[in-house]
Amino acid sequence: MTVGGPRGGxxxxxxxxxxxxxxxxxxxxxxxxxxxxxxxxLLITVIPHxxxxxxxVEWLIQKYGISEEESLHLGNLxxxxxxxxxxxxxRSLTLRxxxxxxxxxxxxxxxxxxxxxxxxxxxxxxxxKNIRKQGDLIEHEKDNYNLLHKRINHTWDFVVxxxxxxxxxxxxxxxxxxxxxxxxxxxxxLVNRPPPGAPSVLEQGPERRNCHTSRVxxxxxMDYYKREIEYCRKAMxxxxxxxxxxxxxxxxxxxxxxxxxxxxxxxLPSNPWITDDTTYWAMNAPTVMTPTKLRVERWGFDxxxxxxxPLGRAQLLEFLKKEFSAENLSFWEACEELRYxxxxxxxxxxxxxxxxxxxxxxxxxxxxxxKTMERTLEGIKTPHRYVMDDAQxxxxxxxxxxxxxxxxxxxxxxNLLAEAVIPPExxxxxxxxxxxxxxxxxxxxxxxxxxxxEAKGEDKxxxxxxxxxxxx
Amino acid sequence: MCDQTFLAVVFGPCDKCSKEKxxxxxxxxxxxxxxxxxxVEMGLQTSGPNKFGHLAETAFWHAFLGRGSPGAAPRAxxxxxxxxxxxxxxxxxxxxxxxxxxGGAVPGLRALGSAGPQQGRGGAGxxxxxxxxxxxxxxxxxxxxxxxxxxxxLSPVSLPASLAKMATEGLHxxxxxxxxxxxxxxxxxxxxxxxxxxxxVELHQVAERVEALGQFVMKTRRTLKxxxxxxxxxxxxxxxxxxxxxxxxxxxxxWDSFTTNKEHAxxxxxxxxxxxxxAPSGCAIACGGLDNKCxxxxxxxxxxxxxxxxxxxxxxxxxxxxxxxxxxxxMQILTASGDGTCALWDVESGQLLQSFHxxxxxxxxxxxxxxxxxxxxxxxxxxxxxxxxxxxxxQCIQSFETHDSDINSxxxxxxxxxxxxxxxxxxxxxxDLRADRExxxxxxxxxxxxxxxxxxxxxxxxxxxxYNDYTINVWDVLKGSRVSxxxxxxxxxxxxxxxxxxxxxxxxxxxxxxxxxx
Numbered sequence: 001m002t003v004g005g006p007r008g009g010x011x012x013x014x015x016x017x018x019x020x021x022x023x024x025x026x027x028x029x030x031x032x033x034x035x036x037x038x039x040x041x042l043l044i045t046v047i048p049h050x051x052x053x054x055x056x057v058e059w060l061i062q063k064y065g066i067s068e069e070e071s072l073h074l075g076n077l078x079x080x081x082x083x084x085x086x087x088x089x090x091r092s093l094t095l096r097x098x099x100x101x102x103x104x105x106x107x108x109x110x111x112x113x114x115x116x117x118x119x120x121x122x123x124x125x126x127x128x129k130n131i132r133k134q135g136d137l138i139e140h141e142k143d144n145y146n147l148l149h150k151r152i153n154h155t156w157d158f159v160v161x162x163x164x165x166x167x168x169x170x171x172x173x174x175x176x177x178x179x180x181x182x183x184x185x186x187x188x189x190l191v192n193r194p195p196p197g198a199p200s201v202l203e204q205g206p207e208r209r210n211c212h213t214s215r216v217x218x219x220x221x222m223d224y225y226k227r228e229i230e231y232c233r234k235a236m237x238x239x240x241x242x243x244x245x246x247x248x249x250x251x252x253x254x255x256x257x258x259x260x261x262x263x264x265x266x267x268l269p270s271n272p273w274i275t276d277d278t279t280y281w282a283m284n285a286p287t288v289m290t291p292t293k294l295r296v297e298r299w300g301f302d303x304x305x306x307x308x309x310p311l312g313r314a315q316l317l318e319f320l321k322k323e324f325s326a327e328n329l330s331f332w333e334a335c336e337e338l339r340y341x342x343x344x345x346x347x348x349x350x351x352x353x354x355x356x357x358x359x360x361x362x363x364x365x366x367x368x369x370x371k372t373m374e375r376t377l378e379g380i381k382t383p384h385r386y387v388m389d390d391a392q393x394x395x396x397x398x399x400x401x402x403x404x405x406x407x408x409x410x411x412x413x414x415n416l417l418a419e420a421v422i423p424p425e426x427x428x429x430x431x432x433x434x435x436x437x438x439x440x441x442x443x444x445x446x447x448x449x450x451x452x453x454e455a456k457g458e459d460k461x462x463x464x465x466x467x468x469x470x471x472x
Numbered sequence: 473m474c475d476q477t478f479l480a481v482v483f484g485p486c487d488k489c490s491k492e493k494x495x496x497x498x499x500x501x502x503x504x505x506x507x508x509x510x511x512v513e514m515g516l517q518t519s520g521p522n523k524f525g526h527l528a529e530t531a532f533w534h535a536f537l538g539r540g541s542p543g544a545a546p547r548a549x550x551x552x553x554x555x556x557x558x559x560x561x562x563x564x565x566x567x568x569x570x571x572x573x574x575g576g577a578v579p580g581l582r583a584l585g586s587a588g589p590q591q592g593r594g595g596a597g598x599x600x601x602x603x604x605x606x607x608x609x610x611x612x613x614x615x616x617x618x619x620x621x622x623x624x625x626l627s628p629v630s631l632p633a634s635l636a637k638m639a640t641e642g643l644h645x646x647x648x649x650x651x652x653x654x655x656x657x658x659x660x661x662x663x664x665x666x667x668x669x670x671x672x673v674e675l676h677q678v679a680e681r682v683e684a685l686g687q688f689v690m691k692t693r694r695t696l697k698x699x700x701x702x703x704x705x706x707x708x709x710x711x712x713x714x715x716x717x718x719x720x721x722x723x724x725x726x727w728d729s730f731t732t733n734k735e736h737a738x739x740x741x742x743x744x745x746x747x748x749x750x751a752p753s754g755c756a757i758a759c760g761g762l763d764n765k766c767x768x769x770x771x772x773x774x775x776x777x778x779x780x781x782x783x784x785x786x787x788x789x790x791x792x793x794x795x796x797x798x799x800x801x802x803m804q805i806l807t808a809s810g811d812g813t814c815a816l817w818d819v820e821s822g823q824l825l826q827s828f829h830x831x832x833x834x835x836x837x838x839x840x841x842x843x844x845x846x847x848x849x850x851x852x853x854x855x856x857x858x859x860x861x862x863x864x865x866x867q868c869i870q871s872f873e874t875h876d877s878d879i880n881s882x883x884x885x886x887x888x889x890x891x892x893x894x895x896x897x898x899x900x901x902x903x904d905l906r907a908d909r910e911x912x913x914x915x916x917x918x919x920x921x922x923x924x925x926x927x928x929x930x931x932x933x934x935x936x937x938x939y940n941d942y943t944i945n946v947w948d949v950l951k952g953s954r955v956s957x958x959x960x961x962x963x964x965x966x967x968x969x970x971x972x973x974x975x976x977x978x979x980x981x982x983x984x985x986x987x988x989x990x
Contacts, residue, residue: 016876016877016896016897016898016922017896017898017920017921017922017940017941020898020920021920024920060918063917064916064917064918065918066918067957069959070918070943070957073941073942073943073959074918074941077921077941077942108497120512121496162498169504199963199982205744206744206746206762206792206810208810208833208834208836208854208878209833209834209854222648222649222652225649225652225653225655225656226652228656228659228660229652229655229656229659231868231871232656232659232660232662232663233659235663235870235908236659236662236663236666238870238908240666240667240670240906240907240908241670241906241907242670242672242907243670243671243672243673243674243904243907243909243911244672244673244678245906246889246890246904246906246907246911247673247675247678247679247904247911248678249887249889249906250675250678250679250885250887250889250890250932250949250950251678251679251681251682251950253886253887253931253932254682254931254932254933254950257886257930257931257932257933258931258933260930260931260974261929261930261931261933261934261974262930262973262974262975262976263690263929263930263934263974263975263976263977263990264685264929264930264931264933264934267975271975271976271990272713272730272975273693273694273730273975273976273988273990274693274990278730280975281712281713281973284973304843336800339800340799340800340801340803340804341801341803342803342818342819342820342821343818343820343821343823343825344820344821385825386864389864438730438731439731440728440730440731440733441711441713441728441730443711443714443728443735443754443771443773444709444710444711444714444753444754444755445754445755445756445770445771445772445773446773
């Protein structure tokens with residue numbers, strides 16, 4: 001499986017950022033709105049059409065309305081991808097926000113050019129360098145040179161010939177031009193053949209679009225269009241809600257939940273990640289004696305909030321017991337066990353549900369309407385994972401529309417609200433630079449059996465030490 | 473001007489063969505000429521490979537199958553049969569009544585015994601497809617599978633005759649193909665009109681009356697170092713402090729990120745472990761990548777036990793695994809793969825419960841809906857589509873196609889009424905499920921690199937997005953503006969998740985580290 005190395009002849013599919021970068025580069029070179037280029041001095045030589053690092057950073061700040069830090073970061077990435085190259089220190093592709101001179105890379109060497117750099121080109125470049133430096137190449141370039149010499153030995157004459165020709169042509173140019181060509185080429189090869197250890201900007205990860213459909217153009221045949229038509233017809237028939245109503249929903253949700261969002265509103269006593277104090281987790285543990293006020297309030301937002309919180313669910317059970325409808329919750333839980341349970345236990349669970357909740361005269365008989373009951377009993381004859389869905393939905397709605405509103409008005413809930421704690425905010429430490437000791441907590445995997453394992457954020461130093469690595 | 477001499481022509485007529493091609497500079501006798509790559513190679517007397525043979529072969533297979541594309545969504549009842557035969561080798565799984573052709577699976581071979589009704593591969597094929605019904609897991613579907621004649625399995629002998637038949641039938645299709653195409657296009661247009669009719673206001677307009685966010689300060693609170701290579705994926709444990717992370721070199725590590733201790737480590741037999749997930753109970757982890765599988769490892773602290781020994785191979789795809797997630801229990805896993813499908817598996821037996829076909833290219837990400845009653849999930853892929861699926865029937869309920877490039881990440885809004893997506897086109901978008909449309913785009917001209925990973929804060933007011941330009945941008949979901957940009961990583965951010973209680977978020981990067989921000 002190719003992992004981002006040079007692929008012979010394939011255009012760079014996975015980098016849409018390059019075309020955007022090129023647009024940016026082009027607008028930078030705009031005669032009116034682009035960067036003002038002038039002659040830059042490099043020691044004694046004068047290089048035309050160059051700019052300083054500062055110019056680049058300033059232009060980016062101006063054009064996109066971003067901060068200096070972001071502008072420097074973006075400029076750095078442009079240089080790393082080889083679209084702008086430094087003249088002063090050509091071996092390191094970084095942007096410095098000072099007077100160091102930079103130039104735009106010629107489009108011939110742009111990273112997104114249709115074909116990736118071939119071995120032949122690299123060989124010619126190394127050969128040129130070798131001749132010029134009389135064998136004194138950098139470590140990795142020397143290794144690459146020898147490797148290529150072995151690999152494409154049959155074309156080595158061509159390589160050396162080309163190298164000599166290019167050097168001869170270069171001698172006839174002015175010094176300024178020579179420096180520019182050298183820097184251009186060097187930048188290009190730094191991007192396409194980075195030294196070992198340096199991250200390559202061209203690396204993309206595993207090749208995508210491996211799905212065979214994209215390779216063969218027969219995808220759009222009759223079946224494809226028939227499916228599209230069927231999908232469109234179904235979609236047209238679907239009921240849609242007006243945008244204003246949907247968006248209003250977000251505003252309401254936002255109002256309700258922002259006070260509960262630790263990143264937005266902070267959390268009391270303090271955010272454990274910031275202060276190293278785990279009291280917040282201890283106070284909001286799944287099973288705790290006195291829940292916090294925010295937590296109890298949250299149960300009032302939506303029925304699902306009450307159900308998903310183990311403490312809330314326990315309180316709901318208490319309430320339902322008083323109303324003699326506790327079997328509803330138990331039934332719902334049993335159905336969840338069926339839906340998300342093991343495939344091999346389906347028949348067993350369905351039978352147990354039937355015996356407990358649906359059979360005539362069952363101890364915890366649930367009150368479902370006759371039609372649903374009939375359908376369910378029929379379905380039980382051939383049990384499958386979703387056979388209880390209708391009945392489960394019926395009971396869920398019953399709890400949500402009937403029991404839940406009563407729960408919220410009940411004395412039980414009102415007492416919970418009254419007794420709920422509001423943790424005091426942690427006082428700012430006098431010596432902020434003294435870090436609090438970070439205690440470990442027992443892993444949920446330690447608590448057996450699996451299923452009722454809930455992590456407790458208690459300050460126990462019983463946590464395990466690092467376990468040696470296991471080989472697969 | 474010295475510039476002009478070095479702006480060599482990039483595309484134009486070759487100096488040797490005069491064809492319009494991309495050119496490169498060649499020096500012959502001190503003269504700079506422009507040759508196309510073919511002429512350069514001919515000069516070296518090497519010849520390029522002929523790739524057309526391969527394409528023709530796969531084209532034949534697709535014509536034979538009469539389905540056009542193996543990624544085509546079959547009827548719901550077909551799904552289980554199809555996937556059973558393509559995803560598991562013959563002999564595995566008790567319910568499979570069909571066997572793969574001798575010689576192993578042919579790439580793209582899926583339609584064993586369930587060809588579409590037009591091709592009419594014997595009446596039995598199409599009747600069974602209809603009899604299979606809405607739910608693959610229904611008792612009727614199972615009975616239907618038993619009806620299929622075993623002779624419907626492909627053997628090399630029957631190939632040439634049926635192939636010829638397919639070829640001639642293909643000719644008649646061309647006439648109606650054009651009419652179907654126009655019908656599909658006009659329906660799509662009408663659908664867009666319908667969607668637009670109900671769009672009476674923009675999100676940022678509605679959000680005008682919401683208070684603007686103040687100064688936003690988030691810092692790295694923990695840095696987890698220990699991976700020897702690019703971190704590709706991470707997931708939180710429900711205990712709000714433990715995480716599992718996976719990397720390119722095959723290592724999967726479980727950390728207590730609060731203390732930064734490593735608690736477990738496993739080395740997978742493959743590289744590029746692109747997906748990992750923590751089980752709801754906290755007692756197991758799942759991971760997979762280039763091995764095309766999803767494996768579940770129970771977490772054990774017993775020093776005498778080798779974690780890898782208890783490994784369970786659950787999912788089997790025909791291409792890389794890009795994402796995985798447990799459902800509400802430890803016993804079911806949902807996976808997404810580079811073979812263009814998603815699938816739901818039973819962990820204990822490794823059985824495929826449901827498969828989801830419809831994406832036209834690799835599926836890169838998925839997220840389960842937070843609703844208590846809902847049974848849906850959303851997936852995003854290289855076909856630029858985000859699709860919402862019904863887990864029970866395997867059908868695609870809704871689909872959205874407004875991105876310009878691969879969708880790398882999808883995440884539901886906390887209320888479950890919407891979801892956000894991050895894509896290689898450098899934008900993140902918010903799609904509302906009830907309004908059935910895209911309602912917001914989060915983009916900036918200065919952001920040109922793709923978003924690899926997105927997640928909401930607990931209230932859904934903030935959207936954190938990790939990008940390939942090594943930064944994390946924080947967006948105000950309601951107002952559509954960027955709140956903050958976070959620097960720190962030294963290579964692209966590959967994964968980002970908010971902790972279960974919303975106190976912090978964790979980002980993993982190709983710079984080998986994970987960072988916790990709060």
